[in-house]
Amino acid sequence: MADVFRGLNLLETLKESIENNKLSDVKDAVEDLLISRINLAVLGDREDGKTTFINSLSGLSPGDDGAALSPSTVSPEEVAGYPNPKHPDFRLWDLPPVPSTSPFEPEGYMERVKFLRYNAVFMTFTKTPQPNTVKVFLEARSQQRQTVYFVLLASEKDTEKSLEEKRKASVEVLTSKGVAQPKVYLVKPSTLEKFDFPGLLEEMGRDLPEIRAHALLLALPTLTSTLVTQKKEAFKALVWAAASLSGGVSAIPVPFVASMVDSSVAMRILTKAQLSLCLDSESVERLARQRGIEPMRLKGLRTCELSVEVTKGEVKRRLAAAEKDLATVSSKFVEMAMPRHARSASRSFTAMLQALNGAVDEMAADAEKIVAAAVGEGV
Template identity: 25%
Template sequence: MGQLCSSDVEELNVASTMDTYFQNFNMINKIISEETLNLITSKLITGDTGSLGVIIDGVLKKVTNASLNIAVTGECGSGKSSFINALRGLKPGDEQSADIGVVETTMEPTTYQHPKFPTVIFWDLPGIGTTNFPPEEYLKKVKFGEYDFFIIISSTCFKDTDVQLAKAIKDMGKHFYFVRSKIDIDLQSEQKHKPKTFDQGKFLEQIRNKCLQGFRQSEMETPQIFLISSDEVFEYDTPILMKTILSDLSTKKRHIFMLSLPNITDEVIESKRDSLKQKVWLEAFKNALWATLPLGITSNYDKKKVENSLSEYRALFGVDDASLQKLATYSKVPVEQLKSIIESPHLLEKKKNESASKIFFKWVEKFCLANGGLLAMGFYFRNTLFLQLYMLDKVASDAKILLKKTFSEKGWISPQVKTS
């Protein structure tokens, strides 16, 4: 890889730009550790760039290939399968969806891969209340060491066995989250029986307090209880749960978990975009280092790769053709209507009457790429980065538009959804 001298790096202000760029991201969205960021910037400042490509490539591989194993436990009928389907963006009857209402007859965990991210795996574990094992033995039976964190689900109240299980998980140094499911059903029932005095906020607080009673009687610190509905995944505490899990995950695992989440709020969509913006910066800079060599990058700078990037972004944000067709079926809206309100499907179509200055700029760019050197690095880095960020912003904007469309068609505008 070609060496850049200190004056070249200073001219580009890459170190300062990189530090500023990455510091602007929220901590729970960062995909690169402070230690690694400091290492890269220090090498840029000193001009020691020979190993930068290897370092950045290592970061990208860790982020891209990270695996995540999520254990979901609870008694049969608690809503485990519905929850797993919801986080995988699936509904009952969809291909690869988890079966709902199946009676547990075995201690063997059942695995469900995310349809778009095969390294994200949900493990459906039998509830500890359905076994005769003490917590420590239960965890050993279900292969405790394979999971990154545990989600303990109940559709009523958490039992003493659930509390003891959480204690054992904590003692073994892993995170757990208590999820109270089927909140929508409880709300509907309460409103039906008390139409005049029904107060949603007070009723939800009653459910939360009832769930905490078992913990107050134990010596365990009172945990946070997340109230959710797998059928209305946009509502209640699901966004808070996702944010809490992200804050607990290691830096290298945040990216894959963030991308795997369904677009439940504008904030989730923005976090996905921010996570990808960091990856795009690292990839653009790594490739720009190779561009300092004559003909080092020209073969990678082509229309096909740009088209592939756009297709990948559309799939990640659920605005690709397959996702649009699925949303159209679910929302009972013609797919052509959905396509008419977003931009990304036609983003790369050629615009007529390009100005002479643009044509000249492209020619200069092509010349620099063919001949290498610092100017080539500057052109490649800036143009690759700007183009990728432009596509990302457009696709993320489309995802927000479709999210708002989903709410408006169903007649329930969520306070979580903002107009962009």
């Protein structure tokens, strides 16, 4: 398995918070993951490659609701925002190009576009970064902002040789302008699973605060089987936290949920999982169009009922089945899984953990089959 977000262990962080009785921290983490609140900005000339890159980050195609338009209708000086239709709190921002005028004060540009409010900024270009853009990068670093990345966008006309020549020239420009150990990520806007984008995600996973890195992970489209695996692991951590807040620590007042009788938390998690794994019919159809595949072929790979539709009836059925199966779960397993505060509490922790983990496993398996069929993995 590739090492995207390898430095993060959300489950251990959540367990530590529960053990330290910091339930409000766990509640906030659960809400953050369910909402996926994150702001990414893409800086650079407004041309087709940048527009395609913005749309690919949201899993959208031209003409889709919420997609960036090409040619852009946005004023050259204006900042344009694109909330994700599936994840409204995952927002992409199209920043205007840095002026090439001289003299140039990077602080003025940064203030105008609200540079520091974004969780991460991609500085895109198609040849080499222009000098004033490098000044903005250096100013951001001087303000302790690490999550700023140089992205060389590949066009259809580029060859492997021309791209490497551009990368080399870009590194030389950055070095000459005072950037220490510069990194230039080569990205193909229409197919992000190619070239350096997975490595860029790995870098972001180390640079972003842990909860923001996971929010980004859950909001991105399922580009590779590695991302599917990482999403599955994040959802299992989320399931553990929600189960702990629900029945597991019911002796401690927590306003997040009332009781396991109400399956609303399970519904929210599994609905989020369906959207994050791009299993809903709209996402599957869009992916099929993007890859030139018959939509029914990809839809037919969804064998889990929850992959097709998350219904309260199916969620309640799974919770009830898990409750009935608790007699077959060893007490040692329950004790190991359950937070210390919860070990004398109700059985709903284990029921929720078992039911939702099983559902997440099934949904992730469907997502892996769809990704393999769409991008050719394992074919």
